[in-house]
Amino acid sequence: MKASLFQKAGMGIFIISSALLIVLLFLNKYRLTDAALERAVTDPSERKMLGTALSPMKGIAYQSGYTFNENIEEYLERENQHISSKFEITDMDIGNVISQFPGQDIQYSNEKITNAFDTTETGRFKARKLKDYTSWMNERQYESEQGLREQLENTRQNINTSIINDQGFSDYKIKALKLALTRHSSFGPVSENTTLWLVLTIGLGILGALIFILPKLKLLPGIKNDHVFHSANTGRGWIGYITGTLLIGFYVILYWYPEYMTSWMLLVDPISKVLNGHEASQWFFYGFLYTLAIGVMGVRMIIKYRHSKYHIIRTLSVIFFQVAFAFLIPEILIRLNQPSMDLKNIWPLNYTFFFDYNLSTLTSSGTIGIAMLVWGIILIIIGVPVITYFYGKRWYCSWVCGCGGLAETLGDPYRQLSDKSLKAWQIERWMVHGILVFSVIMTIGVLYTYFTGSSMLLGINTYDIRSVYGFLIGAAFAGVVGVGFYPFMGNRVWCRFGCPLAAYLGIVQRFKSRFRITTNGGQCISCGNCSTYCEMGIDVRWYAQRGQNIIRASCVGCGVCSSVCPRGVLKLENKDPKGRFGEPILIGNDSATIRS
Amino acid sequence: MKHIVIIGNGIAGTTAARHIRKNSDYDITLISAESKHFWSRTALMYIYMGHMKYHHTKPYEDRFWKKNRINLIHDYVEKIDTKQKQVTLASSPPLRYDVLIIATGAKPNKFGWPGQELEGVTGMVSLQDLDRIERYTQGIARGVVVGGGLIGIELSEMLHSRNIPVTFLVREKQFWNNVLPEQEASMISRHIREHHIDLKLETELKEILPDKNGRVRAVVTNTGEEIACQFVGLTAGVHPNTDLVKSTAIETNRGVLVNEFLETNIPDVYAIGDCAERRKAIAGRTAIEQVWYTGRMMGETVAQTICGNKIAYHPGPWFNSAKFFDIEYQTYGNVKPQLGANEDEFYWEHSSGKLAMHFVFDKNEQTFFGINTFGIRLKHECFDQWLKEKVDIGHIISHLREANFDPEFFKNHEKDVIQAFSGQYPEIRVASRQRRKTLGIF
Structure with missing residues (x-):
C-alpha cells in the first residue's frame, strides 16, 4: 500500500515532534542560585563548600548547558587543586615526622606523629591520615632513617591520591553534581510551559505515529x-x-x-x-x-x-x-x-x-x-x-x-536485518555464553565481597569487575548496541549476542524442553522467508527443507517464521520431548527412504 | 573417478548433486547459465515485492559448494555429444562426462500470439525474466497478466505490490478452474477481486499491439476488447525446456523421455525435473509433473540410481501447496476439478470466505481420495499415511483435529466441519471426541 496523504501527514507530525524533542534540549537556560544549590545538594556542609567553589558562577545566566557544565567542572577541578595543595603531605611534613625519631635503630610509633603537626584544620587532617595509614608500622624496627623515609614516602603517595576522594570532588561526584546542578539551575521555556512542550513533543509524536499506523487497518x-x-x-x-x-x-x-x-x-x-x-x-x-x-x-x-x-x-x-x-x-x-x-x-x-x-x-x-x-x-x-521446560524460552x-x-x-520493522550466516552463529555462541560466564564470575565476586567484606578475590578487585561489566555489558552492549543497532543488524542484537539470561534460558531450551518448531512433511519450497524474517538469525530454512525439527538455543519463539511461510510448513509446538531430536525426514518420496 | 555432469542448477539438478555427494565420492559438476548459485525459484516474486533480496533466496551459503566439492560452472551449454560423452560450453572448455543429468527445467508457454515478442512482454520463470519484469514495469499505467494459474496470480500480486493496476485474463470460468473445483476457484476469484485486480474470466488473449517504438501499447482479447497497457506477462503455463536436447540422439516428445528409472534412451544420460516426461505415466499422475516437490524427489531418486542403488521413481500420494494473495492452499491426494463418476464430495467454507476444505471420497466405499484446504494448515504426515492406508472419509473427518497444523491460539473449525458433514451425510458415522486443553495451553 502506498502511504496516503493522511499517513504522510502523520509521519510528518511524528518527525516534527521528534525534531522538537531534540530542539527542546537547547531551549532552556541555566543559572546557579542558592535556591538551586539547596535543591540539588542535601548535605549542608557539602552545599556550603560547593557554594564557595562555584561562587563565580552564581547569578550568571548561561545560554548553553555545555558551557554551564564546563564551568562547573572547571571550578570544581580548581577547588580540587586547592584542596590538594592544602592537604597534601609535603616533603617538609615527612621531614618533620622523621625528626621525631632521632638516631639509629628506630622503633616506629604512630603516636609521635601528632607532635609533627600543628593544630590547624590542615595539620589535624594530615596527622590523622598519617596515623591511620601507618598504624600497621607500629613497633616496627628501622635500622636507619633511610628505611623509614622510604616507607613514609610510599604512604604519603597513597594518602595524597586519596585526598580528592576525602576532601574534594571525585570524578564520580562531579558527574553527579553536574546532573543535579544543571537540572535545578534550569529555567526558561521548558520549565515555564512544561505541559505545552510535553504535548508538542511526546503527545504529537504519539498522535503522528498513530495517524501513520492506524490506516494500515x-x-x-x-x-x-x-x-x-x-x-x-x-x-x-x-x-x-x-x-x-x-x-x-x-x-x-x-x-x-x-x-x-x-x-x-x-x-x-x-x-x-x-x-x-x-x-x-x-x-x-x-x-x-x-x-x-x-x-x-x-x-x-x-x-x-x-x-x-x-x-x-x-x-x-x-x-x-x-x-x-x-x-x-x-x-x-x-x-x-x-x-x-x-x-x-x-x-x-x-x-x-x-x-x-x-x-x-x-x-x-x-x-x-x-x-x-x-x-x-x-x-x-x-x-x-521449569517454565522453559514446558514452553521454551x-x-x-x-x-x-x-x-x-x-x-x-519497535524493532519488528528491522527483524530481517539479522545475519543468518554460519559465521554469525559461531560468533554468537562464543559471545553470548562468554557473557553468561562473565556475569556469573562478576556476581560471585560481588557476593564474596558482600559476605566477607574483602574486595579482593584471586587478586582481582571485585569492584573493578562489576564496573567493567556495568560499562561494557550493562550500558554499552545492552543499550547502545542493543537498540542503537536495530537498523543495522536487526532487532535482537543484544538478545542474540549479549544477553546472559537468554544464554541461560537457551541452554535449558536446547537440552531439556518440550518446545520445538516442527516442519510439515515435504511441503517446504526453500523460499527463504522464514530465515529472512528470523530476528535471531537462525537459518530456519536449513531445517525446514530437510524436514528437521528446529531446536536452537537462541530461538525466542516469536512465531514469525511460521507466519511468513507461504506453504504452512512451520509450527511452534510444546510436545512430548520424546522424538524431539528426530532424524530429518522429508515425506512424499516413496522411492527410497531419503535422509536429507 | 566418475564425473557426473548436471545441466541445470534448479531444485532437481541441485538435489541430485547433493545426494550424489552424500552417497559417493564422484566428481560432480553443476552447470547453469541462469545463475552461479542455486536459488529458490519459488521466491522470485518476493524479490520483486521487496520481501527478500536475491541472496536470501539461496538455500545454501556460497561456501557450501566448495565444502561439498560440487563444482559450479556458470555458463551456457551449447551442445551435448552423447557419443563422445562431452558437453560444449559457450565460454569454457568442453567437459567430458561419465554420467549426464539433464535438468533444464521449463519455459513459459507462448501460443503464437501476434506481438508476443514485443518489448514489454515476458514470462516469469528465470532470474532474467525477473530483470525484464523489473525493467518493463517502471512507471507504467497498467499491466496485463495472461493465464490463470499459479504464476499468473503471483505476477498479479507482484504488480499490485507496486501499485500498478492489473488486468488478469483467465480463460476458465473461474481462476485456476482447470485444477480447482468450482467452489474454491470461485472463492479465490472473489479474493483476487478483493485485492482490486481487474479479473476477466473466460477471456483469452488474441493479440498484443505495439506502439511506434515497438513496445507494448495494448492487448486485444477474444471478446474484441482493447486494453491499454505497457506490460504483458505471459503465464499460461510452462513446457519442458528441450532446446538443448532436440538436436541430439536423446529422445524427446513434449519433454525429455525417461523410463521409471529416469533414464533416457541413451545410456548414462538421465533427465529429471520439469524437463522430463515419463514414457508411461504413473497411475493417477501425469507424464510431465512440473512442481518443486517432484523436481526434488526425482533428484533424490536419480542420485540413488547413479550411486549404485538402482531404484524406480515412485512418489507417494500427491501433495502440493500455494498461496493466493492472503489465502494459503494445501492439497493432499487427488481432488479433480470435476467429480468423477464414482466420487462424492464434501465442501465446507467458513463464513469469512477465506477458509475452506474440500474432501473427495468414493461414493460407495467411502474411501478418502483427497483434500483441498484453504486458510487452514494440515499435516502432510497424517494425510500421507491416511491416503496410503486408504481410510474412509468418516475416519478423516473424525481425526481432522490431529492433522491440524495451524499456529497456536488459532480458532479450531473442526467442530463446524464435523457438524456440517454430519448434516450432509447423516449415514456416515463420525466420532467427534476432542481433547480440550486445560486453560487452552496445557
Missing part, C-alpha cells in the same frame, strides 16, 4: 512485507542509518551525559510526581519513553499481524508486562516507600540483583523486601528451568521481557 489481513528491502529505513538505507545514529546518540547521553538531557526530565516531572512523588530522573524519562514505544509500536505490531492470534496475544503480553511490571509497579513501590523492583527482571539480565546495595535494601525492608529477594531467587533457580523472551518487548514492537 484498511489493508486486508495477512503478511504484508512489501518493499521491506526497498525501504531506505528497513532495507539498511539512509533513513536507517540516521535512525540508528540518533538512537546511539540517545543512549550515549542517557548513560554517560545525562546532564544534557535535564530538559527531558523536566518534561515528565508532572507524571513522575503523580506516580512516585519525586522529580523525574533520567531513568524515569527513559522508562516512560520505552513504555510508550512498546505501546505505540505494539499497536502497529497487532495491526500488522492481526490475522494471527498468536501475535496478538503475545504483543498484548509484552505491552502488559512493560506497562505494569517494568513501569508502574516500581514507581508505585517508591511512592509506598518500598524497595523499587521490576519483578519480572531476572538475574543475570538484572545483573545488579545481587549487588550489595540491592541486597541491603531488600534485607532491610521488612517482609516485602525479603519476599522480593526470595521471589528473585525462585525465578532464577525454579522459574527459568519464548515464555520470557517474546512474552515477558522488556528488551524482548521493545525488540518485538
Whole structure:
C-alpha cells in the first residue's frame, strides 16, 4: 500500500515532534542560585563548600548547558587543586615526622606523629591520615632513617591520591553534581510551559505515529512485507542509518551525559510526581519513553499481524508486562516507600540483583523486601528451568521481557536485518555464553565481597569487575548496541549476542524442553522467508527443507517464521520431548527412504 | 573417478548433486547459465515485492559448494555429444562426462500470439525474466497478466505490490478452474477481486499491439476488447525446456523421455525435473509433473540410481501447496476439478470466505481420495499415511483435529466441519471426541 496523504501527514507530525524533542534540549537556560544549590545538594556542609567553589558562577545566566557544565567542572577541578595543595603531605611534613625519631635503630610509633603537626584544620587532617595509614608500622624496627623515609614516602603517595576522594570532588561526584546542578539551575521555556512542550513533543509524536499506523487497518489481513528491502529505513538505507545514529546518540547521553538531557526530565516531572512523588530522573524519562514505544509500536505490531492470534496475544503480553511490571509497579513501590523492583527482571539480565546495595535494601525492608529477594531467587533457580521446560524460552523472551518487548514492537520493522550466516552463529555462541560466564564470575565476586567484606578475590578487585561489566555489558552492549543497532543488524542484537539470561534460558531450551518448531512433511519450497524474517538469525530454512525439527538455543519463539511461510510448513509446538531430536525426514518420496 | 555432469542448477539438478555427494565420492559438476548459485525459484516474486533480496533466496551459503566439492560452472551449454560423452560450453572448455543429468527445467508457454515478442512482454520463470519484469514495469499505467494459474496470480500480486493496476485474463470460468473445483476457484476469484485486480474470466488473449517504438501499447482479447497497457506477462503455463536436447540422439516428445528409472534412451544420460516426461505415466499422475516437490524427489531418486542403488521413481500420494494473495492452499491426494463418476464430495467454507476444505471420497466405499484446504494448515504426515492406508472419509473427518497444523491460539473449525458433514451425510458415522486443553495451553 502506498502511504496516503493522511499517513504522510502523520509521519510528518511524528518527525516534527521528534525534531522538537531534540530542539527542546537547547531551549532552556541555566543559572546557579542558592535556591538551586539547596535543591540539588542535601548535605549542608557539602552545599556550603560547593557554594564557595562555584561562587563565580552564581547569578550568571548561561545560554548553553555545555558551557554551564564546563564551568562547573572547571571550578570544581580548581577547588580540587586547592584542596590538594592544602592537604597534601609535603616533603617538609615527612621531614618533620622523621625528626621525631632521632638516631639509629628506630622503633616506629604512630603516636609521635601528632607532635609533627600543628593544630590547624590542615595539620589535624594530615596527622590523622598519617596515623591511620601507618598504624600497621607500629613497633616496627628501622635500622636507619633511610628505611623509614622510604616507607613514609610510599604512604604519603597513597594518602595524597586519596585526598580528592576525602576532601574534594571525585570524578564520580562531579558527574553527579553536574546532573543535579544543571537540572535545578534550569529555567526558561521548558520549565515555564512544561505541559505545552510535553504535548508538542511526546503527545504529537504519539498522535503522528498513530495517524501513520492506524490506516494500515484498511489493508486486508495477512503478511504484508512489501518493499521491506526497498525501504531506505528497513532495507539498511539512509533513513536507517540516521535512525540508528540518533538512537546511539540517545543512549550515549542517557548513560554517560545525562546532564544534557535535564530538559527531558523536566518534561515528565508532572507524571513522575503523580506516580512516585519525586522529580523525574533520567531513568524515569527513559522508562516512560520505552513504555510508550512498546505501546505505540505494539499497536502497529497487532495491526500488522492481526490475522494471527498468536501475535496478538503475545504483543498484548509484552505491552502488559512493560506497562505494569517494568513501569508502574516500581514507581508505585517508591511512592509506598518500598524497595523499587521490576519483578519480572531476572538475574543475570538484572545483573545488579545481587549487588550489595540491592541486597541491603531488600534485607532491610521488612517482609516485602525479603519476599522480593526470595521471589528473585525462585525465578532464577525454579522459574527459568521449569517454565522453559514446558514452553521454551519464548515464555520470557517474546512474552515477558522488556528488551524482548521493545525488540518485538519497535524493532519488528528491522527483524530481517539479522545475519543468518554460519559465521554469525559461531560468533554468537562464543559471545553470548562468554557473557553468561562473565556475569556469573562478576556476581560471585560481588557476593564474596558482600559476605566477607574483602574486595579482593584471586587478586582481582571485585569492584573493578562489576564496573567493567556495568560499562561494557550493562550500558554499552545492552543499550547502545542493543537498540542503537536495530537498523543495522536487526532487532535482537543484544538478545542474540549479549544477553546472559537468554544464554541461560537457551541452554535449558536446547537440552531439556518440550518446545520445538516442527516442519510439515515435504511441503517446504526453500523460499527463504522464514530465515529472512528470523530476528535471531537462525537459518530456519536449513531445517525446514530437510524436514528437521528446529531446536536452537537462541530461538525466542516469536512465531514469525511460521507466519511468513507461504506453504504452512512451520509450527511452534510444546510436545512430548520424546522424538524431539528426530532424524530429518522429508515425506512424499516413496522411492527410497531419503535422509536429507 | 566418475564425473557426473548436471545441466541445470534448479531444485532437481541441485538435489541430485547433493545426494550424489552424500552417497559417493564422484566428481560432480553443476552447470547453469541462469545463475552461479542455486536459488529458490519459488521466491522470485518476493524479490520483486521487496520481501527478500536475491541472496536470501539461496538455500545454501556460497561456501557450501566448495565444502561439498560440487563444482559450479556458470555458463551456457551449447551442445551435448552423447557419443563422445562431452558437453560444449559457450565460454569454457568442453567437459567430458561419465554420467549426464539433464535438468533444464521449463519455459513459459507462448501460443503464437501476434506481438508476443514485443518489448514489454515476458514470462516469469528465470532470474532474467525477473530483470525484464523489473525493467518493463517502471512507471507504467497498467499491466496485463495472461493465464490463470499459479504464476499468473503471483505476477498479479507482484504488480499490485507496486501499485500498478492489473488486468488478469483467465480463460476458465473461474481462476485456476482447470485444477480447482468450482467452489474454491470461485472463492479465490472473489479474493483476487478483493485485492482490486481487474479479473476477466473466460477471456483469452488474441493479440498484443505495439506502439511506434515497438513496445507494448495494448492487448486485444477474444471478446474484441482493447486494453491499454505497457506490460504483458505471459503465464499460461510452462513446457519442458528441450532446446538443448532436440538436436541430439536423446529422445524427446513434449519433454525429455525417461523410463521409471529416469533414464533416457541413451545410456548414462538421465533427465529429471520439469524437463522430463515419463514414457508411461504413473497411475493417477501425469507424464510431465512440473512442481518443486517432484523436481526434488526425482533428484533424490536419480542420485540413488547413479550411486549404485538402482531404484524406480515412485512418489507417494500427491501433495502440493500455494498461496493466493492472503489465502494459503494445501492439497493432499487427488481432488479433480470435476467429480468423477464414482466420487462424492464434501465442501465446507467458513463464513469469512477465506477458509475452506474440500474432501473427495468414493461414493460407495467411502474411501478418502483427497483434500483441498484453504486458510487452514494440515499435516502432510497424517494425510500421507491416511491416503496410503486408504481410510474412509468418516475416519478423516473424525481425526481432522490431529492433522491440524495451524499456529497456536488459532480458532479450531473442526467442530463446524464435523457438524456440517454430519448434516450432509447423516449415514456416515463420525466420532467427534476432542481433547480440550486445560486453560487452552496445557
